[in-house]
Structures are given as structure tokens and as C-alpha cells.
Amino acid sequence: xxxxxxxxxxxxxxxxxxxxxxxxxxxxxxxxxxxxxxxxxxxxxxxxxxxxxxxxxxxxxxxxxxxxxxxxxxxxxxxxxxxxxxxxxxxxxxxxxxxxxxxxxxxxxxxxx
Amino acid sequence: xxxxxxxxxxxxxxxxxxxxxxxxxxxxxxxxxxxxxxxxxxxxxxxxxxxxxxxxxxxxxxxxxxxxxxxxxxxxxxxxxxxxxxxxxxxxxxxxxxxxxxxxxxxxxxx
Numbered sequence: 001x002x003x004x005x006x007x008x009x010x011x012x013x014x015x016x017x018x019x020x021x022x023x024x025x026x027x028x029x030x031x032x033x034x035x036x037x038x039x040x041x042x043x044x045x046x047x048x049x050x051x052x053x054x055x056x057x058x059x060x061x062x063x064x065x066x067x068x069x070x071x072x073x074x075x076x077x078x079x080x081x082x083x084x085x086x087x088x089x090x091x092x093x094x095x096x097x098x099x100x101x102x103x104x105x106x107x108x109x110x111x112x113x
Numbered sequence: 114x115x116x117x118x119x120x121x122x123x124x125x126x127x128x129x130x131x132x133x134x135x136x137x138x139x140x141x142x143x144x145x146x147x148x149x150x151x152x153x154x155x156x157x158x159x160x161x162x163x164x165x166x167x168x169x170x171x172x173x174x175x176x177x178x179x180x181x182x183x184x185x186x187x188x189x190x191x192x193x194x195x196x197x198x199x200x201x202x203x204x205x206x207x208x209x210x211x212x213x214x215x216x217x218x219x220x221x222x223x224x
Contacts, residue, residue: 098168099211
């Protein structure tokens with residue numbers, strides 16, 4: 001079945017860039033997402049990328065997609081303490097799978113002042 | 114603009130009791146999803162509705178779980194005879210096209 005892997009933890013200093021990585025096994029996904037979850041809260045959509053794109057930039061966020069290596073990354077520029085949270089990578093399956101999302105286990109980002 | 118809402122936000126129950134959660138999707142969204150998230154894990158798909166039709170159920174959804182979306186608007190998720198292993202965050206998401214927007218979740222603790 002589909003599998004999504006993320007590193008568990010990342011610590012950066014405030015003002016530095018953060019890069020969160022994700023690898024996956026399913027190659028048929030059309031959309032790939034990044035969600036942010038703060039303690040005790042639901043998931044906030046950050047950004048997504050269509051599978052025929054290599055890169056997408058949205059203000060401080062840059063998503064890179066390497067389909068050959070099945071690798072997705074999220075770069076956060078000028079990381080702030082408010083960026084401390086858990087970040088989930090998710091793949092979207094197609095119509096025959098109800099467009100469901102398959103999530104990684106999340107990367108906990110800690111931003112040190 | 115109101116997002117996805119879920120009630121209650123927290124529920125504590127004793128093992129063997131029944132619980133029901135409610136999800137109100139974004140108003141024009143015809144697709145509704147339920148996911149379950151246990152501690153330290155990402156959400157896992159439970160079930161999917163398109164309008165009032167329940168089109169897919171995960172193997173995670175045992176016979177004790179039932180979900181409805183009677184008028185194609187709000188949805189309920191009921192767990193009968195709760196077990197300690199049901200303790201988790203239950204998340205609802207809705208979409209009009211491909212992007213799913215999540216509610217704040219209902220955190221269930223079964224004692």
C-alpha cells in the first residue's frame with residue numbers, strides 16, 4: 001500500500017530557514033499537500049503542489065517535488081517562533097480511492113529564539 | 114467565512130458507553146471525510162461521503178462505528194460500546210474539489 005515517511009524532529013534558530021522532507025511510495029498521486037498542526041488543534045492547510053510541477057512558492061513557503069525520487073520538501077524562509085508546530089505531508093489518491101489523503105507521521109518543528 | 118466545525122471538542126466517556134460526534138462542513142462542500150488521529154501519528158482515513166451517500170469505509174471502521182450524513186450537510190460519527198483503544202482525535206474534513214479543509218477535531222478519551 002501507500003506509504004509516506006517523514007523525519008520526526010527538526011530544530012532551527014529563529015530567522016534561519018527550515019527544510020522539512022517527505023518521501024513516498026505511491027506514484028499516482030495528483031496532489032501533494034503540507035498541513036500544519038498546533039497542539040490540540042486540527043490541521044491547517046499550508047500549501048499544495050500538483051504532480052506535474054517541480055516547485056511552488058507561496059510567500060515564505062517553497063515546495064519542491066522530485067517525482068523521480070518520490071521526494072517532497074517544504075522550505076520555510078525566515079522561520080519564526082510561531083512556526084513551531086507539527087508539519088504533515090499528505091498524498092491525495094484518485095477518484096477510485098475517494099480522493100482520500102495518506103499522511104506521514106509528521107515532523108515536529110521547534111524554533112529556538 | 115465559517116470553516117469546518119466539530120462538536121464536542123472534547124469527550125470523556127467510560128468504556129462501554131456510546132458516543133456521537135458532529136461535523137458541520139463548509140456550506141457549499143459536497144464531499145465530507147472522517148479521519149482518526151492517534152498520539153504521535155498522522156490522521157488515518159475512516160470514511161467518505163459525497164452528498165448524502167457514504168461511498169467508502171476503511172477497514173479501521175469496525176462494526177461499532179457508524180457514520181451518517183442524512184441531508185448531505187452535517188455528518189455524525191457514532192461509536193458504540195467504546196473501548197480504550199478508541200481514544201483518539203477524530204477529525205472531519207470537507208471539500209468542493211480536491212483540497213480538503215479540516216475542522217478542529219473532537220478529542221475522545223475512553224476511561
